[in-house]
Structure formats: C-alpha cells, structure tokens
Amino acid sequence: MISTHVLAAVGGNSPSIPAPHIEYGQLSPMLVVFGAALVGVLAEAFLPRRLRAAAQLGISLVGLVGGFVAVVVLAAQGHASTRAGLLAMGSVAIDGPALFLQGVILLTAVLAVLTYAEGRLEPRINGHRIDAFAAQAAAVPGGEQEREATREGLRTTEIYPLTLFAVGGMLLFPASNDLLTMFVALEVLSLPLYLMCAIARRRRLLSQEAAVKYFLLGAFASAFFLFGTALVYGYAGTLRLGEIADVVAGTAPVTPALAVTTQNDALLLIGLAMLAVGLLFKVGAVPFHSWTPDVYQGAPTPVSGFMAAATKTAAFGALLRLFYVAFPGIRWDWRPVMWGVAILTMVVGSILAVTQQDVKRLLAYSSVAHAGFILTGLIATDRRGVAAVLFYLLAYSFVTLGAFAVVTLVRDSKGEATHLSNWAGLGRRSPLLAAVFALFLLAFAGIPLTSGFTGKFAVFQAAAGGGATPLVIVGVLSSAIAAFFYIRVIVLMFFSDPQPSGPAVAVPSTLTATAIAFGVLVTLGLGLLPQYFLDLATKASVFIR
C-alpha cells in the first residue's frame, strides 16, 4: 500500500492522501529512542560545552533505558506472542523476534554508551577529561585546528545522538515488514555508523580511512539491496514481506500483471540474491566481509564494540525476517546458496584469524566466523533455528561488547596497545583483567559453562535438526580452528613473559567497569543457567505475517 501511496504522490494527481494509522504505543521503543536522539541534537545546539558530555550521556541513557522498558512492557502485554501484529499500515511488524532483538540491541547500546563516556583512560588535558573520540571531528588530522581543539579539551559529544539514531534504525531493521522500510532502516542505522567510525581521537587517519571504506562499501551493498527490492517488486508487485510470500506460494489473487511477471522466476531469484547481499554485507559474511577488519581496527574501540554487537544483531534480525517471512516458499532455492555462504564464512573467518597480530583485527575476524555460526542456525528454517539464532545473538552481543571494552583498557603512551605482542604476560601484571578477557575468549571459543557454548550448541542442534549435518561438521571443525587462536591469546597472556616496556592497564571508572561486569555476568549466567533465556528465545521465535 505504501507503494501505491508513493506512486500516487509522485504522480501528484491524487487529491488527498489518507493519513496513515500509527500505533504509537507499540512503536514506542523506536519513538522513545528517536525522540531522545532529537533531544540530543537540540542539546548539542543549545547547551554550553561543559555541560554537554554529562547531559548527552544522561539523555542517551534515559532514551535507551526508556526504550528497553517499553520493550519489556510490550512483551509483558503479549505483543511478542498473542497480540503480535503489523503496525503503521503494515510496514512494521512487532512480534516475538522483533521485541527480543530490540531488547538485546537496547541493552547492548546502554553498555556501549557507558563505554563511550569513559573519561579516565586518556590523560587529562589542561584539567579537561577527554574520551576516545576526536576533539573536533572536522579538524584536519595533525593540523593547527586540531591541536587547538585538543588543547581546549573539546569532545565530540555528537557521538551520542549519532548512536541514538543508529540504534533507532537498528530497532526498526528487524521489525520492518516491507522491503522499503527495511531499506530505510538500513540507511538510518548505517549513516550514523559511518560517521562514528571516523572520529577516533588517536590514529585519526586510520579512523577516517576506515569510515570512508565502510561508507563506500556500505553504499555499494545498499545499492544491491535496493536493486534487489526493485526486482522482487517487479516479480511480486508488492513490497510487503507477507504478500511476497503469498505471491511466491501462488496463494495471492492473480492479477493480469502478476500473471505476466510471475512467469519470470529469474526476477525473483536475482532479486532475492541481491537482497541477501545487502544484508550479508552488514552481518559480515564472506565474501562480503572484507570491510570488517579494517573498520573494526580503525573505528574508536567503543564504537567497534557497539557495531560488532548491535549491528550484527539488527542485521541478522532483518535477514531472519526476510528469509522466514518473505521467502520460505523458495527455501529450496536459497538454502543451498546460504549453505555455501555459511561454510565459507566459518572457514575463512577462522582461518584468517589465525595469523592476525592485532587484537581488534582478531576480534573482527572472529566476528566473521561467528556470523558463519549464526548462519547455520538460520539455515535450519524452523522455529528452533529462529530461537537458536536469537539466543546466540543475545549471548554474542555481550561477550563482544565486553571484549572490546577490555581492549580499551590495555594502553601504552600511544593509546590502546592493540598489537598482540603487547598482551604478552598481561596475566601476571593484571590477573583480573586478563582473567576477564580469557573468559570472553573462552566464550567466543564456545567452551562449556560460558554463554558461547550454549549458543553454539543451540545453533548446531537446530541446524542438525534441520537436516544440515554436514554444515554442523564444518562448524565444529571451524570452531576447533577458532579455539586455536582464542586460546593462543590466553596462552600469550598467562604463560609468556611480560615485555619490559609493555602496556599498562588503565584503571577505568565505574562506567566501563559496569559494562565489563555486565558482560561477565551475562556470559557466565547464560552459560550456567541458560534455560530461562532459551525458553524466552523459544517463546519469541514466531514471526507474524
């Protein structure tokens, strides 16, 4: 219907556009976050500089926590199950998976924002606390303007509203029920991220390079997505996911136009492949992963953590909805292709990580491999697969965020010491921090009693149940390779002699400490007592059409 509106508006000959019916209550998580983002923009414009950082943190936390509360209230009211429904004239779906993922995204965002606000790691400048973001993002790196901005202790507090906009897009992404909304959500979440990548305080050129790469490749991927949307529209005559499914299944009323276009399956298949490309780019699946290491390395570390956790969650939500709502009818066409992508992603991600020397790049390749593991759950094409993916995303988000938060703490005079050689012997100098990082690495590796094990077990079980046993075997072998490089870091930390001039571990404020502690808590909690959350994921695993 949106499409008809759009066409009508372009045509300009319609006397009146009926006002769409909007269910504000059920859209409230997104509305709250977008509202907070707008308030943030206003604060940026009108508040005096010295108040901004604290105010922005407050606004963000209020917005994100408010959004989370809204999600919980909606879920409690049954909008995740019995009262799930299509909103905003059918362009947004609020159902179990949507609410579950929105909750995960909001919680991760809360923790990420806490790490943004960390002001204890960098040395003070003229008494001003500074954070991980550039003093003035627009200043030329190494130029006079930058030096001046640094001297004055400026901070890029715009990062907060940018994050809120991105989060808003991420909330919409897994909930979008038509391809155009999905595209808009994709852009709303991506554009702020491109900017956020560019504003690292240290190694600014690397940061800006990362942002440009991400932007160019992201735009390229978006183009594919849009092209795919067009082709699928050409086939089905609609953008609604549910209606596409009807057309594919042949249960939709046959109009003369449809009778022609549905003759041509190539439209549908090419369109589907291109939509998949756009989303696979966002989750970092091979061969659309090449941006990940460069971007994760260049972006400010708190942003890397946020991206790795929340973007992946949102993108997998969209991917799930696309395949499970719009294209279940042709799963025999896309499943084998996704098999290939999953295998390639697991294997290449794991193998490439083996030779990485930089901890952020290592985590990037690890996230690629994990994208592969999650894809195996997606390929199961049943409820258990959905539940497994939801649980995995929950588990993975917190481990990732925690791990990147730890990376921000290991520093030398040049900022974060991300080269792995600097991590040698860390276990002797900072046993607690090394132990926490080791826990996260073990969770990544999927060792029992951590959330990583439960998650991996869930997706592999779902995949095996869905008839994808060879995929599970590849997954387990890849896990073995992956375990090698995770445990190599643990060995490095605990069984190597520290470098004489090695990095120091900065003592964080309660902000980062809270984020890390929460990560540890969730990692252990989901490893030791996963049943409640497994049940929750199972309950939330039905898509509305």
Next chain:
Amino acid sequence: MNSLIPLLVAAPLAGAALLLLGGRALDRFGHWIATALAALSFAFGLALFADMLGRDAEHRAVVERLYTWIPVDGFQADISFQLDQLSIVFVLLITGVGSLIHLYSVGYMAHDERRRRFFGYLNLFLAAMLILVLADNYLLLYVGWEGVGLASYLLIGFWQHKPSAATAAKKAFIVNRVGDMGLSVAIMLMFAEFGSFAFGPVFGAAGDASQGKLTAIALMLLLAACGKSAQVPLQSWLGDAMEGPTPVSALIHAATMVTAGVYLITRSAAIFNLAPDAQTAVVVVGAVTLVFGAIVGCAKDDIKKALAGSTMSQIGYMIMAAGLGPIGYAFAIMHLVTHGFFKAGLFLGAGSVMHGMNDEVNMRHYGGLRKYMPVTFWTFLLGTGALIGFPLLSGFWSKDKIIDAAFAKGGAEGWILGLCALTGAVITAFYMTRVVLLTFFGEKRWQPDGDGNLPHPHESPKTMTIPMIVLAFGSVFAGGLFTLGSSFLNFLEPVTGHQEGHPPFNSYVVSVIATVCMLAGVGLAYVMYGRGPVPVKAPVGSLLTRAARRDLLQDDFNHAVLVRPGSALAATLVWFDSKGLDGFVNGLAAAIGGLSGRLRRIQTGYVRTYALSMFGGTLVLVASTLLMRSV
C-alpha cells in the same frame, strides 16, 4: 545406634583432613589427635558390636544410607554403609590393631620431622579401609579400595628421600592398579548384567545370570583380590613395600590392605558359590601363593622381608580357604583375624629390634638379642608360636581348620590342597624358627653402621612395648576363644554361610599331623641355624636358595614378560605419536597457518579490491541461486 556407623569412617577421615591440612601448628600434638581418633573409631566399633550382639542373628545386619551419590536415571549410586557380622569383624580388627599401631608409631616415629603427615596418612589408611569394608555396594567399595591404594602408596614411599622407597611405592601402586582394573571391570560387568552394583540386588539376582558371566565377574574379582592381597601373579610389590616405616608394614600386613582381597572374595560369596571354575582358580592361586611365599620367606636375610614372605603365604592360606566355598569362608576370616594379631605383633617386634639396632634389617647382623630386649623377645616368640601353629596358640586353631577344610574338599583335589597346606606348615615353622634363632639367639654378629657406631640394643619405649604386649595376648588367646563352642563360626554364619566339611580322617588326626609337620620344620631350622655359628655373610647357597633370595625370580619374570614388551610397545606408540600423529597435527596446523597467510594477501586494504570481491561474490551468489533452480 546405627548413626554411629558413618562416624566410624568420619573419625579417622577427619583426622586425616585435620593433620594434612592443619599445618605446622599441629606438629607437636597431631600424632596424639590421630591416635585418639583411631581409638575413638575403635570405641564406636565396640559399641556397635555390643549393640549387634544384643540382637538376634537375623537382625544383626543393618544398613545406614547417607545420601545418593550419583542420581542418574538408571544408574543409582548411594553413599550407604552396611554393617553386618562380616563387616564388624573387619571394623574391630582394623580399628583395634590400627589403634595399637598408631600408639606404637608415636614412639617409633618420634624423631621423624614429618611425623604429623605420617599420622595423617595412617588415619587416611584406616578411613579408606573402613569405607571398603562398610560399603553396601561395589562402587563405594571401589572408593575405599582406591583409597587404600593411595594411602599405601603414600606410606610405603613415606621416606621419599630414599630412591628405593619411592620406587617401591610406585611399584606397589602400579601392581595394584592391575588388580584395580579387575575390580572396575567386574563392577562394569555387574552393572551390565544386573543393572546395579549394590550387594543386595547383585547377590539376589546372581542365580539368574549365566554361568559364563558369573565366572567372568568372579575371575575379575579374583584379579582384584590378587592385587591387594599380594597373591601370585600380582605378589611382587609386597616385598619391596618393606621400604616403608615398620608400623606401615604392620598396618598393611595385619589390619588393612592385604586383607582386602580376602574380604572381597568372602563378601562376594554369592557370586563365587555359583562359579565353580572361578573357585578352582581361587584355590589354585591360594595354594601356589602359600608355598611360594613360604619358600621366599626361608631365603631372606632381611627380617622384614622374611616376614613379608610369611604374610604372602598366610594370605595364601586364607584365599585358599575362601576358594573352598562355604566350608572355608568362616575359617578364612578367622585365620585373618588371628593372623592380624600375631603378624602385627611380629612386625612391631621387628620394628622394635630395628629401633634398637640402628635400623639394621639384616638378621645375619643380629644375634643374642633376647637378653637386651626381653619384652620384644617374648612377644615375638609368642607371635612366632602362633604363626607356626604351636598347639593351643591362636594360629594353631585357625590354621588347622583351613588344613581340615582343604582335605574336606574331597578327591584328588582335596589331597593336593591338604598336602600343599601341610608343606606350607613345615616351611612356615622352618623360616620363623630361623628368624627367631638368627635374631635372638646365638652369638652377637653386630656390625657398625654407616657412621661406624656399633649398635647399643635396648628395650623400646613404653608406647612401643605396650601394643606389642596387647597383641601378644591376642596371639595367644584369640584362636582358642574363637573356637570355643564354635562362637566365631556361629557369629559369621548368617553372612558367609557354613557347610560342615567331611575330611577323609578325623580332625584330631589332622591336628596331630600338622603339629608333627610344625615340629619337623622347627627341628630342621634348629639343626641348620641353632647349633653352630651363623656366617655373617650369606653363603652362596643352592640354586633354589639363590632363586628364592630373588623372590623366586618374580621380578625377572615380570621384567621379561611384561616390562620389556611393554616398554617396546610404549616406544613404538611414542614413535607413532610423535612422528605420525604429531606430524599430522603439526602439519595440519602449519597448513592452516600457511593458508591463513595466503588468504591475508587478499585483504589488501584497497577499497577497490574489496568492492571487486563483493561484486564477484554477488555474481556467484546470483548465479548459484539461479543455478539451484535449473538443476
């Protein structure tokens, strides 16, 4: 009253935990804590015994279930103790003799700086042995079984600074492991066959199992018994185990460890009774060992090793009796108890002699000690009398019953066994008389020790002599008391069952023959060692003597048959592991590393390359999606 049963075990266990974890604060008085806890356990035992006697025979066995240890569907293991007539006999023996040995050790280990640890291990030993005899299922019994193995390892190797002690401990442990395998296999077989390993269900269902399965289980149990009780072919550890402090030897030989095998077989009577082939194996093992041990005992100049040979031989008697079935079980246990008294007394006596002789163990360097150590001499003499079956002393009663039962087996088998037992009696009398003559009689052959000091033999302190005296009383009277009105037999019968044997001749005749045999052995020893001077350096001796000195070549045999092929196999496997498996694994790792290095080159850092790879990927994706449809 039944709630005392767990406390039996808990007391020494708490002592072990306290002493081993307690640290130096307990150095000064820790040994008294251990002794008190052992005695406390004995007191509990006595109380339970009195309580048991107050009930009539059918209600004497009680089960005290503590909690479910492994609650898995279809696999239920309980921590549950069963105290019946058989268990209480062992409990009293273990805690009673064990307490005396604790007391003795207070004096014996007075100068050892690791005394606290020693007493901790002693308590651990008692606790493990009590778990073994009190368990009401084979799995818990296995816990005690392994605990005994561990404690014996720790105690035999207690003087770990001596390489010989460390080696002996390892040997005992490894040889025992072979037996342990037998027990674990037996338990698995039981579980597979009966779906349980608790005594009640297993024995109840034993009648329904096939002959072959029962024989397999029984043979595996026999293997286990051979390990712990030092029976041929797993006997080789016992002699070396003399490297431990002497109280340990007394504990292993009299009250704990070696009796475990006899207990296991007697406890599993319901299985053995239905597996005659396995019983034959038991009897053969017992008969061979009783002669084997006796021969070894004759040739040893080391006083403790001579006694060790004797233990092997005496346990052989018990195993043989147990193998005879219901006509022998009760006598096996009876001999076990009397043996517990006199063998403990003999070892403590030997320790007392060593204590006075600067830790000298070679009997050829003793001589004439009776005047210097009167208490030790008299208690040792009474112990010897009991061991060789001197009329009216303990061993006389119990051993005669076994010889009786052997003949009662009937047929050629009965004759062979009976003659073996009588031969054993001759040799036993010979080597024990030899020990007494060499140690306490004759001229002084004392040699200066390593520092050049001649020993100044003296009687040992009270803490050491009192236990010896108490044990001597047991050596003298226990056998008679047990036999009086068949009290022991009647007491045990509800558990072990009893069947009167019918020897081919009257049992008085057997007693007379046995006594004559004994006197012959004593006389022979007197002729050889009592009349003339004994050479300080051992003569070369006959081929048999030389073989017996080397424990009848048991180690050479093991080395040739087991160790050398074993090492060769291990070497082959190591070679295969390092060249084959490691090569494969390392090769794989290198290959992945190399692949990773290759793949990294694709990651050029140029956006154009990335875009190209995405474009290529999209093409492949689109093409393969289309292809899927057309196939």
